[in-house]
Amino acid sequence: MRQIKCDTIIDAVRNISMEASYDLGKDVIAAIERAKKYEESPVAKAILDQVLENAEIAKIDMAPMCQDTGFAVLFVELGQDVQITGGDFYAALNEGVRRGYKDGYLRKSILGDPIERKNTGDNTPAIIHTDIVPGEKIKITIAPKGGGSENMSEVKMLKPADGIQGVKEFVIDRVRRSGGNPCPPIIVGVGIGGTFEMCAMLAKKALLREVGDRNPKKFYADLETELLEKVNKLGIGPQGLGGTTTALDVHVEVYPCHIASLPVAVNIQCHAARHKEVVL
Amino acid sequence: MEQKKIVKTPLTDDIVKSLKVGDEVLITGHIYTARDAAHKRMVDLLDKGEKLPFDPKGQIIYFAGPTPTKPGQVIGSAGPTTSTRMNAYSPRLIEVGLKGMIGKGEMGPEVVAKMKEKKAVYFAAVGGAAALISKSITGNELVAYEELGAEAIRKLTVKDFPVIVALDCHGGNLYKEGMEKFARK
Numbered sequence: 001m002r003q004i005k006c007d008t009i010i011d012a013v014r015n016i017s018m019e020a021s022y023d024l025g026k027d028v029i030a031a032i033e034r035a036k037k038y039e040e041s042p043v044a045k046a047i048l049d050q051v052l053e054n055a056e057i058a059k060i061d062m063a064p065m066c067q068d069t070g071f072a073v074l075f076v077e078l079g080q081d082v083q084i085t086g087g088d089f090y091a092a093l094n095e096g097v098r099r100g101y102k103d104g105y106l107r108k109s110i111l112g113d114p115i116e117r118k119n120t121g122d123n124t125p126a127i128i129h130t131d132i133v134p135g136e137k138i139k140i141t142i143a144p145k146g147g148g149s150e151n152m153s154e155v156k157m158l159k160p161a162d163g164i165q166g167v168k169e170f171v172i173d174r175v176r177r178s179g180g181n182p183c184p185p186i187i188v189g190v191g192i193g194g195t196f197e198m199c200a201m202l203a204k205k206a207l208l209r210e211v212g213d214r215n216p217k218k219f220y221a222d223l224e225t226e227l228l229e230k231v232n233k234l235g236i237g238p239q240g241l242g243g244t245t246t247a248l249d250v251h252v253e254v255y256p257c258h259i260a261s262l263p264v265a266v267n268i269q270c271h272a273a274r275h276k277e278v279v280l
Numbered sequence: 281m282e283q284k285k286i287v288k289t290p291l292t293d294d295i296v297k298s299l300k301v302g303d304e305v306l307i308t309g310h311i312y313t314a315r316d317a318a319h320k321r322m323v324d325l326l327d328k329g330e331k332l333p334f335d336p337k338g339q340i341i342y343f344a345g346p347t348p349t350k351p352g353q354v355i356g357s358a359g360p361t362t363s364t365r366m367n368a369y370s371p372r373l374i375e376v377g378l379k380g381m382i383g384k385g386e387m388g389p390e391v392v393a394k395m396k397e398k399k400a401v402y403f404a405a406v407g408g409a410a411a412l413i414s415k416s417i418t419g420n421e422l423v424a425y426e427e428l429g430a431e432a433i434r435k436l437t438v439k440d441f442p443v444i445v446a447l448d449c450h451g452g453n454l455y456k457e458g459m460e461k462f463a464r465k
Contacts, residue, residue, distance in 0.1 A: 183407035
């Protein structure tokens with residue numbers, strides 16, 4: 001049994017909260033640079049230039065790349081041979097978020113109640129997803145999620161008869177209806193199968209994959225490539241102002257499902273596709 | 281790339297009429313931040329026949345809620361938020377003299393109709409380019425609703441603030457035109 005102190009967890013979460021907001025992943029930057037080469041609209045090219053310049057400024061100045069520093073979504077892989085000492089595990093994760101958002105001058109966007117709508121003032125609570133895994137380590141990934149792109153996401157319970165064609169139509173239609181709202185170029189996370197909540201989770205987890213990575217199953221890898229091409233033919237373009245770069249990638253994750261069901265979820269991610277991880 | 285247009289605030293009918301969709305514009309002068317919560321309060325004031333916290337005549341509202349200002353900074357990161365959430369409020373403000381709005385994403389037909397009638401313009405700023413945009417903000421003064429935090433109304437002094445005309449007062453709509461132009465079979 002390996003012991004890990006809550007204080008260690010708090011510091012780690014504090015640090016990745018800030019890093020995620022300042023430092024855009026190399027995979028995303030490379031994808032935007034690549035997209036710029038093929039982009040046909042001059043306005044769109046100018047926008048992609050601004051996005052790249054912004055990423056550089058954010059990193060150098062340690063300034064949030066986007067003012068919407070998001071809901072702190074944490075994915076935790078907790079080794080079953082780890083013993084947490086010195087406090088409550090979930091309280092430690094939230095304390096790390098609290099300190100990161102305070103010390104990093106990040107925006108506090110969380111309301112304590114969805115109807116009353118009063119800000120909690122410290123960006124907590126975080127959304128915490130925990131998996132128990134073999135081993136004696138803890139892996140924590142933070143994926144701060146902005147409201148603009150999250151609002152364009154959707155779950156649909158298709159009929160089995162809708163099949164793969166129904167899935168494709170739903171994904172493309174969801175992107176089309178989103179237009180410029182989710183800050184394209186976007187990354188499209190698609191979850192297929194499982195139950196209502198499981199397919200939403202798959203779509204969310206799909207966003208954690210590096211841009212350019214493909215599903216290990218050939219059928220779904222081909223589906224990702226096909227959906228990416230189709231989405232980019234919509235013409236929405238960067239910020240919705242027209243262009244051939246609507247999405248940087250489409251990631252599909254799947255899970256077994258019930259004989260009566262074909263759940264599909266689309267989780268849209270803006271180009272500020274932030275995620276940072278730490279292993280303790 | 282065409283030459284960027286320089287626009288100084290306050291905006292007049294003539295300035296607004298000269299702006300066409302697709303124009304890249306640099307704004308210099310003052311703009312006011314407000315998001316949903318501040319808009320709701322302003323429209324409530326108009327309903328009660330009371331004065332707004334600032335005179336909207338000729339002014340531009342920027343749909344934005346910046347990150348907290350670090351010591352020594354003018355403002356934190358300050359990019360645009362999604363404009364559709366202001367559809368219910370913007371026509372009322374245009375009615376009392378507002379001439380421009382800056383945000384991201386399209387605005388609704390009720391806003392577009394009022395923009396045509398009263399000569400107002402909608403600019404798109406690049407969502408997610410907040411650190412870059414903040415470089416063009418040189419002054420930041422609280423106007424009202426401090427208790428709303430990031431959603432307070434602030435008067436920003438801007439120099440060469442980069443935007444694109446996305447909806448103009450002639451009915452031009454870059455979201456529709458751009459998408460049609462670049463859609464592929």
